Amino acid sequence: MSASITVIGLGSGDPEQLTLGSFRRLKEAQQRYVRTKDHPVVGWLEETGIPFTSFDAVYEAKEDFPSVYAEIADRLIAEAKSMSAGQIIYAVPGHPMVAELTVKLLRERCPAEQITIEVIGGESFLDEAFVRLGFDPIEGFQLLDASDVNAELIHPQLHTLIGQVYDEFTASDVKLSLMEIYPDDYEITVGHALGVEGREQIVTVPLYELDRISGFGNLSLVYVPANSDESLRIRTFGRLHEIVEILRSPGGCPWDREQTHQSIRKNLIEETYEVLETIDDDDPDHMREELGDLLLQIMLHSQMEEELGTFSVYDVIQELNEKLIYRHPHVFGELSAEDAEAALQNWDAMKAEEKRRKGIEPERLSALSGVPRDLPALMKAYKLQKKAAKVGFDWEHIDSVWDKLEEEITELREAVKTGQPAEQTQELGDVLFSVVNAARFIKADPEEALSQTISKFIRRFGYVEERLHEAGKTPGTSSLTEMDRLWEEAKKKERR
Known part of the structure; x- marks a missing residue:
């Protein structure tokens, strides 16, 4: 006789709901197993003279449910394959195909083990x-x-x-x-x-x-x-997608319907900088609002493409999820990363592999490729220098950076003396580019550094204006000496 396992559902708990056919099969079986005896029908069956071997002890021995279910499947398969077993009955609470993972495992594994499996339904808790x-x-x-x-x-x-x-x-x-x-x-x-x-x-x-x-x-x-x-529903992403779709529909908002990628292009940039401002201000409540405004821009651009049939926001999410999983093999794969630098190396390696899959040879690309052309100049200079440094085009020591900066400042001074605007602009750009080099060497983000200085300038100048206003003056009616004194006063207050 070939090995076989018959799975029988014991129903939701009322013995009256157990079918006559299932009762007969249970009564006639020689080998009966039950996942757990903690079920009313099991107790009733044992009272009628139908005993079971349970797997309750497995629950005590294992640390988690997946391990329990795997162990039960292993034991049932081994018993079914033994010469003495013949046909065995495995009884489970409810319906065998509803929330019963041991049955799922048996259905997956029995065919490969040359074991016939039969499932007999029962009333489920549903x-x-x-x-x-x-x-x-x-x-x-x-x-x-x-x-x-x-x-x-x-x-x-x-x-x-x-x-x-x-x-x-x-x-x-x-x-x-x-x-x-x-x-x-x-x-x-x-x-x-x-x-x-x-x-x-x-x-x-x-x-x-x-x-x-x-x-x-x-x-x-x-x-x-x-x-x-x-x-x-207001907290769900599906509702957000639905709202944006309605806004862009014929019966929606006239303004939203008229917009194109180009017409709201600047909005994306503005909303991004408003988010950055909340980060700098450490203002979580305002950040939550501004992140929503930024998300709206992404939704609108995606909706425009959905209307054309090219892609939807769900395609955007899918591509992002796939990218995150693929570029983090140390999290979702077999590689490892002991620190942030190793993780970044994994990211770059997987990014290069993505290009190869698209038919692009990373080795033939410029070392400076991949920097968006519309980045703010300071940020763009920083990213370009980092890319050049990765392939060895860099100063060996920061002393050389200082020498270069002094050289560029000297050339800017000479250009100012000659009075040629185009040359002055060019030399000023060289000075700024050298300053970015210095920032990179001291591991400071020049964009962030300048933003902090701007905030400091606004704060101190505001102090000057406030003190002048208290004296009945304005910057236009006061002297530079007076304003400089108040400026130094503002600096001292910040240091306290």
Whole structure:
């Protein structure tokens, strides 16, 4: 007789729901296994003289559920292949194809092991949930595992059942995930042992009390009713995409409909700098708002392309996700990176490999390629110098940078003496480029350094204006000597 495993569903917990055929197969079997005896039907069957060998001890021996399920599958396969086993029965709670990972593993592995597997269904906890909680899944329904619930999976417009809520700790994790979407006092329902006479409990509580009620176990679930309230969808990315699509539609906003990539090009730049300003000010509340404005620009540009059929924002997200995974082999692959420098080397290597896959030979590209032409000049100079330095085109020591800077300043002074504007501009550019070199050698970002100095200048000049205003003056009606005195005063105050 060839090796075989028959999987039988024990139903949701009421012995009355066990089919006559399943009962007969269980009674006639010589080898009976059950994933856990913590199920009402198992106790009833053993009382009728149908004993089981359970895998409850495996739960105690293993550290996590995946290891438990793998061990159970290993043991069942080994037993089925042994000469003495013949046909064996494996019974599981509920329906074998609903939230039963051991059955999934057996279905994946048995064909390769030359083992025949038969699955006999049973009433699942879903059947009782639909009846006892009173909703129709055709209205829109999702089933989630309590161990894997997160805000991204939750869709408020769908009826949501969360199974495998074994204990208060799991309930607490579920509560925190749901609170990412729902208000703290949102009413949810907890069901214990649905359909099991004498054990069923259905309790409706505000969300914040989810982990404060008792009775959680293998037959517990959480039900979140469907709700189309706008306030619940307003936190979802899908709603954002929908809003932008409406704004650009024929019935949307006339201004938004008229915009093109070019017409809002400057908005993208402005919003970026407004975000940078909130970072410099360490202003999280304002940063949240400005990041939203920047995201809107990305959404609008993506929506324009979606209307043309070229790509959507979801394509943008997919490409970004793929890039992040591919360029971090030390996180998502087999490589390692002990520090930031090693991680950056991995990034550059994978970036070069991407180019090769696109038919581009990185070795034949200019060492200066990849720097956006529209970057602010100071930032662009910094990036170009870094790229040149990577291939060895660099000063060996900062002393040479000082020499070069002094040389350029001397040439600028000479150009100023001659009075030729074009030459003066060129020499000034050389001085600035040399200053960027110095910044790079001391590992300072010149753009950031200049921004800090600008902020300092605005702050000190504001102090000068304020003191002059108190004296009934303005910068235009005061002397340079007086303003310089107030400037030095502002500097002293900053040092205190």
